[in-house]
Amino acid sequence: MTRLHVDWTACQGRGHCTELLPELLAPDEWGYPRSTDDTKEPAVPVALLPHARRAVRHCPRLALHLVGP
Numbered sequence: 001m002t003r004l005h006v007d008w009t010a011c012q013g014r015g016h017c018t019e020l021l022p023e024l025l026a027p028d029e030w031g032y033p034r035s036t037d038d039t040k041e042p043a044v045p046v047a048l049l050p051h052a053r054r055a056v057r058h059c060p061r062l063a064l065h066l067v068g069p
């Protein structure tokens with residue numbers, strides 16, 4: 001299962017990814033992305049892979065990654 005990973009050393013919490021992928025990410029009280037299913041690395045359903053790839057491409061800090069198959 002492909003998962004989303006946030007590099008917390010790079011993320012600046014501007015929340016762009018939460019706007020592009022609200023199904024999997026929501027902003028916490030400081031604007032950092034948290035998983036909507038409360039897991040560290042949310043699983044990405046196949047149907048959401050194109051949206052997840054788009055969010056990864058648009059992360060201004062290159063902090064968002066897809067991991068796994």
Ligand code: SF4
Pocket residue numbers: 006010011012013014015016017018031032033058059060061062063064
């Ligand atoms: S878009 Fe990138 S830098 Fe911005 S909150 Fe998401 S992971 Fe962090």
